[in-house]
Amino acid sequence: MTALLQVEGLHVELPGEEGAPLLALRDLSFAVAPGETFGIVGESGSGKSMTALAVLGLLPPQAKLGGSVLFAGRQLAGLSEREFVALRGDRIGMIFQEPMTALNPVHTVGRQVAEPLRLHRNLPRAAAAARAVELLGLVGLPDPAARAGAYPHQLSGGQRQRVMIAQALACEPDLVIADEPTTALDASVQEQVLGLLLDLVRERGLALVLISHDLTLVGRSVDRVAVMYAGRIVEQGPVAAVFDKLAHPYSHGLFAARPRLGTGGDERLPTVPGQVPHLGAVPRVGCSFAARCSHARPICRTLTPPHLPIGAGHTAACLRHDPQLWGAA
Amino acid sequence: MAEASLASRRGGFLGRAVRHPSLVAGGSLTILLLAIGLVSLAWTPGSPTRIVIRERLLPPGPVHWLGTDLFGRDVASMLMAGAQTSILVGTVAVVLGLLIGCALGLTAAARGGWVDEAIMRLSDFAFAFPAVLLAILLATAFGAGTTNAVLAIGLFNVPVFARLTRGSARAVWTRDYVLAARACGKRGLRITVEHVLPNILAVLLVQATVQFAIAILAEAGLSYLGLGTQPPTPSWGRMLNDSQTLLYQAPRLAVFPGLAIMLSVLGLNLLGDGLRDLLDPRLARLR
Numbered sequence: 001m002t003a004l005l006q007v008e009g010l011h012v013e014l015p016g017e018e019g020a021p022l023l024a025l026r027d028l029s030f031a032v033a034p035g036e037t038f039g040i041v042g043e044s045g046s047g048k049s050m051t052a053l054a055v056l057g058l059l060p061p062q063a064k065l066g067g068s069v070l071f072a073g074r075q076l077a078g079l080s081e082r083e084f085v086a087l088r089g090d091r092i093g094m095i096f097q098e099p100m101t102a103l104n105p106v107h108t109v110g111r112q113v114a115e116p117l118r119l120h121r122n123l124p125r126a127a128a129a130a131r132a133v134e135l136l137g138l139v140g141l142p143d144p145a146a147r148a149g150a151y152p153h154q155l156s157g158g159q160r161q162r163v164m165i166a167q168a169l170a171c172e173p174d175l176v177i178a179d180e181p182t183t184a185l186d187a188s189v190q191e192q193v194l195g196l197l198l199d200l201v202r203e204r205g206l207a208l209v210l211i212s213h214d215l216t217l218v219g220r221s222v223d224r225v226a227v228m229y230a231g232r233i234v235e236q237g238p239v240a241a242v243f244d245k246l247a248h249p250y251s252h253g254l255f256a257a258r259p260r261l262g263t264g265g266d267e268r269l270p271t272v273p274g275q276v277p278h279l280g281a282v283p284r285v286g287c288s289f290a291a292r293c294s295h296a297r298p299i300c301r302t303l304t305p306p307h308l309p310i311g312a313g314h315t316a317a318c319l320r321h322d323p324q325l326w327g328a329a
Numbered sequence: 330m331a332e333a334s335l336a337s338r339r340g341g342f343l344g345r346a347v348r349h350p351s352l353v354a355g356g357s358l359t360i361l362l363l364a365i366g367l368v369s370l371a372w373t374p375g376s377p378t379r380i381v382i383r384e385r386l387l388p389p390g391p392v393h394w395l396g397t398d399l400f401g402r403d404v405a406s407m408l409m410a411g412a413q414t415s416i417l418v419g420t421v422a423v424v425l426g427l428l429i430g431c432a433l434g435l436t437a438a439a440r441g442g443w444v445d446e447a448i449m450r451l452s453d454f455a456f457a458f459p460a461v462l463l464a465i466l467l468a469t470a471f472g473a474g475t476t477n478a479v480l481a482i483g484l485f486n487v488p489v490f491a492r493l494t495r496g497s498a499r500a501v502w503t504r505d506y507v508l509a510a511r512a513c514g515k516r517g518l519r520i521t522v523e524h525v526l527p528n529i530l531a532v533l534l535v536q537a538t539v540q541f542a543i544a545i546l547a548e549a550g551l552s553y554l555g556l557g558t559q560p561p562t563p564s565w566g567r568m569l570n571d572s573q574t575l576l577y578q579a580p581r582l583a584v585f586p587g588l589a590i591m592l593s594v595l596g597l598n599l600l601g602d603g604l605r606d607l608l609d610p611r612l613a614r615l616r
Contacts (some may be wrong), residue, residue, distance in 0.1 A: 061441065074558055081516070089513035096512075101505035104525040116513045167513065 003031035004072060004207045005055065011066035012047075012054055012231075014279070021064070022279040024050045025231045028067070029307075032306060034174065035205040037198070039218035039239070045276045048211045051228075052177045055092060055209075057084040072174065090120040093168030095197070097180035098145065099160035103152040109163045110136070110148025116170040135166040140196060158189035158255035162260055165197055169204075176201060179211045194221060215251075215260050219243055225312070227251045230277060230288040233307075238315030247316035249293045287319070342407035345607060352603025358596025359538075366412040366478060376402030377410040378561045388581055395585055398568070399575060401472065404582065408589050410563040415593060418548040418557075419541040422478045426486020433487070434494025435525065438502055439517045450494065452488035455474050460547060461554075468556045478557035482547045486540050493536050497529040504528075531608035542597035549590050565590050 010028035013021045025047045032038045040048050053059050055069055057079060069076040071092070076084070088094070089111035093116075103112055113135055122129065129148070130232035136144035139162040152160055161181060168176055181197060182190040198221055201208045212218050218225055219239055226236035227248065235248040246252045252274035274292035282288045283301070290300040300319055307315040308322055320326050346352055369377075374394060381401035389396045395404040430452075437448040464481035471477050501507060502525065510520050549559035552566025560567060565586040572582035 058508060058510055085514050085516050087514070088511065091513075094509070094512035096505055096509055098505060102509040104506040104524055104528075105508070107523070115510075115515070119514050164509075167509075 001326050002033075003070070004034045004036075005032040005144055005209070006070040007031070007051075007055070007067070008070070009067035010051070010054060010069060011064075012050055012059060012075075013064040013066075014060070015062050016207065016280050018196075020280060023231055023282065023284075024063070024279060028231075028233055030226050030233060030236060032175070032207050032209060034207055035199065035202075036224065037208040037210060037222040039222035039225040040209065040211045040228055041213065041215050041218050041225060043276050045230075045255075045279070046228040047227055047231040048213075049179050050231075052209065053210060055177065056088055056092060057081070058088075058115075067133060086120070089116040089168075089173075090171045091173050091175065093171070093176045095161075095164050095168045095172040095176065095178040095181045098184045099157065099164045100152065100184070108151055109148050109155065109160075110150075111150070111245060113163060113166045113170055116167060120171050131170070132166070135170055136163065138169075138200070139166045140192075141166075156189075158184050158193055161185060161189075161193050162196065163288060165193070165200065169200060169206075172204065173206065175207045175209065177209045177211070180213070181210070182217070183212070183214075214258075214295070215254050218220065227254065230282045231279070232288060232317065234318070235287065235314075235316040236307075237311065241311050241314040245310060245314070247310045247314070247321060248289075248318045249295055249320075250289045251316075253292075287317070297326075299325065333479045346603075349607060351599040352607060355596050355599025355601070355603055358592055362412055362593050362596060363416065365409050366416045369406075369409035369413055372408050373403070373406035375406045377402060377406040377563045379403075386575070389581070396579070396581060398571060398579075398582055404568075404585055407563040407568060408565070408585060411565045411568065411586065411589065412593075414558050414562060414564045415545045415548060415590075418475065418479050418482065419544040422482035422486055422544040422547075423537050423540050425479070425483030426490050426540060427533065429483075430487040430490025430492075431494045431533065433491040434496075435498055435521050437491070437495045438525070439497035439521050445495070448491065452491045455484070456488040456492070461550070464551050464556050473556045473559060475558045475562065478548055478551045481551070482544045485547070486544070489540060490533070490536065493532065494529065497527045497532050501508050501525045502520050531604075535605040535608065538597050538601035538604065542594040542601070545590065545593050545597070549586075 008029050010025055011023070012025040014024050016022045020110040028051060030038070040051060042048050050059070054065060055071070055076065057076065059065060065077055067077065071087070101110065110129060110132045114132035117123045117128040117131055118125070120326050133144045133148050136148055141147050141159055141162055147155070147159070152163070155163065178197060182194050185193060194217065196206075208222070210218060210222055220241060224237065225242055226233045227250065228234065229250050235242060235246070235251045242251070250272070252255055256270040257272060272292060277288070277291065285304055286301040287293070287296070287305050290296040293300065303319065304327070305319045307317050310316050310321060379402065384393070384397050385399055385400040387393050387397040387401075393403050393405065395408065398404055398407070413428040433448050433452065439444040460481055463484060464478060467477040467481050498521075507520055507524055510524055515523070547567065548557055548564070549566035552564040553570045555570065557566055558564035569583055572579070572586070575582055
C-alpha cells in the first residue's frame with residue numbers, strides 16, 4: 001500500500017510559559033491510503049487538532065516541528081509558506097469545527113466557496129461563482145442559486161457546515177481533513193451532515209481524516225482509527241479490530257464513557273478517573289496515561305511503551321501487551 | 330433575494346440610526362459644517378478678506394450679520410470661509426494618517442515578529458513626539474503655512490491609526506475564518522485585504538471622525554500660534570488670535586469662532602460615538 005499521507009515520528013514543540021518547551025505532539029506515526037477514511041479520537045487537549053494543523057503547515061510560528069510528513073510522496077515538513085499555500089485548499093481540504101466562526105461574516109457564502117477555485121484554478125469570477133452554486137447544490141443546500149448570495153449569519157448551523165464542506169471539496173482535493181465537523185451541530189443535523197460528508201468523500205474516492213472526541217461517531221464512520229492521548233497515539237488499527245479488542249486502558253475508558261441507548265437512564269456513565277494532564281506536566285519518559293491507569297505498574301513510569309502489535313494492523317502503546325516485560329515487572 | 334435582504338438590512342440600519350440621539354445630533358452638526366463649507370465656496374454674505382477700515386468693529390446688524398472685526402472684515406463670511414480651511418485640513422490630515430497608519434498597522438499585524446516590533450516601536454516614538462513641537466519644527470524648517478500644519482497633524486495621526494489598526498487586525502488574525510482562509514491556500518496580503526480590512530473598517534471609521542475633530546482643534550491651535558494658516562486665508566484659529574487683544578471691547582469676536590470650533594468638534598465626537606454604538610452593538614451593550 002502506498003500511502004497518500006504518511007506521518008512518521010511527528011514531533012511538535014511549543015514554547016512553554018516558563019521557558020520549558022511543551023511537547024504538543026510526540027512520536028506520531030500514522031498513514032492514510034488513497035480513498036481511505038481515517039479517524040483520530042481523543043479528549044480535548046490530546047493533540048488532535050494540532051495534528052491537522054501540523055499536516056497543513058498552519059502551526060503557530062513559534063512551534064517547532066520534527067519528524068516527517070509525506071503527502072503523495074512529497075515531504076511537507078519544512079516546506080516554505082509559498083509551497084504550502086499551493087497545496088492548501090487545492091490538494092488538501094480542511095473543514096473546521098465551528099462554521100459560524102470559520103466563515104467570514106462579511107462575505108457571502110457563494111464567494112467563500114468560490115475562493116479556492118479562483119485561487120487554485122484561476123477560474124474567472126463568473127465561472128467560479130457558477131461552480132460554487134453547483135457545489136452548494138451538491139452539499140444539499142436548498143435553492144443554492146439564491147443561498148449563494150446569503151451571508152453566514154443568514155444560514156442555519158447545519159447549512160453553514162454544508163457550506164464549509166462545499167468549500168473544502170471545491171478543488172477536488174485528494175485529502176480532506178475534518179476537525180470535529182459535526183460537534184457544533186444539533187444531534188439530528190449531525191447525522192445528516194456527517195452522512196453527506198462521508199458520501200461525498202466515498203463517491204469521489206477521497207481520503208478523509210476525521211477528527212473527533214466522539215468514539216462512537218468515528219467508529220461508525222471510518223475504516224481505521226487512532227486513539228490519541230496527551231500528544232501520542234496510544235492505539236490504532238482497523239475500526240472493527242480495535243472495537244473488537246480494545247487494547248489500551250485509555251481506549252477502554254473512552255469506550256465505557258460513551259452514552260448508550262437501552263441501558264436505563266439512571267446509572268451514571270463511567271468516567272476515566274483524573275483528567276488529561278497539562279502539556280507541561282506530561283512526563284517525558286514512561287507512559288503518559290500511567291497516572292490515571294488502574295493497571296499501571298512501576299515500569300510504566302520509567303519505560304515509554306512502544307507500539308506493540310495486537311492483531312493485523314492493530315497496535316497499542318501499552319506494556320501489558322509485552323508478556324516478557326509485563327511478566328518481569 | 331439577496332438584494333432584497335440586503336435592502337432590508339440597510340433599512341434597519343437607517344432605522345436604528347434615526348433613533349440614535351447622539352448620532353442624529355452629531356450627524357446634523359457635521360452635515361451643517363460641511364454644508365457651510367460648501368456654500369462658502371460659492372457664496373458668502375460679504376467678502377471674508379476685504380478690509381474696510383471705516384466699518385471696523387461694527388456690532389451685528391442686517392448687513393454684517395455677526396458684525397465686523399478690527400479691520401472691518403465681515404465676521405460671518407470669515408466664519409463660513411474658515412469652515413473650508415477646517416474641513417480641508419481635517420480631511421487631508423485624516424486621510425494621510427489613515428493611509429499610512431493603516432498600511433503600517435496591517436503590515437505589523439500580518440508579518441509579526443521583528444517587523445511588528447520595529448513598526449510599533451517607531452510609532453511609539455512618533456506618538457511620544459508632541460504634534461505642536463513637530464509643527465514648530467516644520468514651520469521653522471519650511472516656513473509656516475497650511476500645508477505644513479496639515480503635514481504635522483497628519484503625521485501625528487499616523488501612529489494613532491497604526492496602533493489601532495494593528496491591535497484590531499491582530500484580533501482578526503486569531504479568528505477561525507482567517508485560519509480557514511489560510512487552509513484554503515490564501516496568503517498574507519490577500520487575507521489582509523479580503524478578511525482583515527473589511528472586519529476592522531468600522532473601528533477605523535469611528536476613529537477617523539474622532540481624529541477629524543482633533544485635526545480641526547489642532548489646526549485652530551496652530552493657526553492661533555501663527556504656525557498654521559496664514560492671512561489672508563480665513564481660519565478659526567487666526568480669528569481667535571486676532572480677537573485676543575480686543576477681548577474687552579468686542580468679546581463676540583472670540584465667541585463666534587470659539588463656538589464654531591466647539592460645535593464642529595462636538596458634532597464630530599457625537600457622530601463618532603453614535604457610529605460606534607451602531608456599528609459595534611456589542612460595545613454599545615457593554616456600556
